[in-house]
Amino acid sequence: MEALLAADPKQIGPYRIVGRLGAGGMGQVFLGLSPTADGVAVKVIKSPLLDDADFRERFALEVVNLKTVYGARVARFEGAGLDDEPPWLAVEYIEGPTLRQYVECSGPLEVALAAVLGAQLADGLSKIHEAGVLHRDLKPQNILLSKDGPKVIDFGLAKVLLDRDHQVTEPGRMVGTLAYMAPEQVRAEQDLQASTDVYALGATLAYAVTGRPLYPGPGGIVLAHRISDPVVQPDLTGVPKELVTLVGLMLAHEPTARPGVKVVHDQLIALAKASGQTIATIRRRLIKATSAPPPPIAVPPELADPLADPENVKDRPDPVPEAPKSAPASAAPPELDVRWLADELRTKYARDAGF
Known part of the structure; x- marks a missing residue:
């Protein structure tokens, strides 16, 4: 996986985009997080092809095919936005190499x-x-x-x-x-x-x-x-x-x-x-x-409360220490840094296929 570029989207449909997974002939694939921090692979049509009606039709047919096929050996369809700009589709994010x-x-x-x-x-x-x-x-x-x-x-x-x-x-x-x-x-x-x-x-x-x-x-x-x-x-x-x-x-x-x-x-x-x-x-x-143990996925701050699940306390990460009381009231909260995710997965998830 690679870090996002400055021009990459930060949000696609309901998914917050946190990294690049790869690219295919007509699409760029991103790692997205749902509001409940589920990982998905989100594919969008590449910008140069957005005005190509044939590519849009092929993309729509890919969505139809993903909705049609099923089973333990097929990546699960999660959603699509064919009327969005750019059009997108999402499937489950699968941990592992090709x-x-x-x-x-x-x-x-x-x-x-x-x-x-x-x-x-x-x-x-x-x-x-x-x-x-x-x-x-x-x-x-x-x-x-x-x-x-x-x-x-x-x-x-x-x-x-x-x-x-x-x-x-x-x-x-x-x-x-x-x-x-x-x-x-x-x-x-x-x-x-x-x-x-x-x-x-x-x-x-x-x-x-x-x-x-x-x-x-x-x-x-x-x-x-x-x-x-x-x-x-x-x-x-x-x-x-x-x-x-x-x-x-x-x-x-x-x-x-x-x-x-x-x-x-x-x-x-x-x-x-x-x-x-x-x-x-x-x-x-x-x-x-x-297969290798899956790395953790970056969790949005609003879902990072360690007390949200009282079970399995020993498996929860330590709470993030509160800022010192002397900290200025105007100090901005720290931004979520996902660069570690790109560093850990770069070699494992670089792919030369669309999904």
Whole structure:
């Protein structure tokens, strides 16, 4: 997380803004606090795009998608102000690094941990697809590792399955993150199915256990041609033998050759159990390995009364000492300093994705 800039808003809707969480293609994301000090991630359209009707429509569709999807593996929708200037939306603030940040800092996951992670993400995709929505941008940067397990975030590129009557993306325009896009998505085909998200999950799992992309080398148009060429196979070097068959099927060039989300989920669960550990044990190990104790959130002065909750006295912070009686009556009360929050979270929450 980063400290606010002078030009940043101090209030968005009902939320007091205390820091910057990151930015995506069309939005800036802030850390906000509700009147009861609940943390939320607040996304607003970037200033240069405020006059772009297509971006406003896409933003509104993101709100619709967030209201539609649900489940333990999806960031919870909190509110939106589409008629405000700038328009905004808010989801729960999730404590934890992205999967990409974790792998970059701590290295690849072992097989059992990756299998449970993949099964949980398959659960999330199942809920998303049941709601009639494709994510279209599943990748390590859009997976947050919280104390409750992984959460799928950023529905800015999501679309309704088989929705040909309402299409924001221009025909022939490629959308998504190239390194995790299926061949049909690279070719900008419009009739995408759940198998497109299955491919992205396979690419994400391959990254989680190897720490590198499927197609090493140059990106851009060269990478797009390699992904869309059925002769060029993704590089699964380093993927453990227990996972390589399943991941290879998930990355099949033809969408119909890929397994369904439920098949992926069940095979990953079976693979995790083959380690001799219970799923509950592996899940606890995964959470312990990938999550850290959440830092405190800055509390507004009006909510900082340590006597507000008489229970758990030993867990309450010491009361702030009163000012000396000799202090001038005109002295202004101290301002709340949230710079410590930015310093503690800067490296952990810097993200290159929208949410």
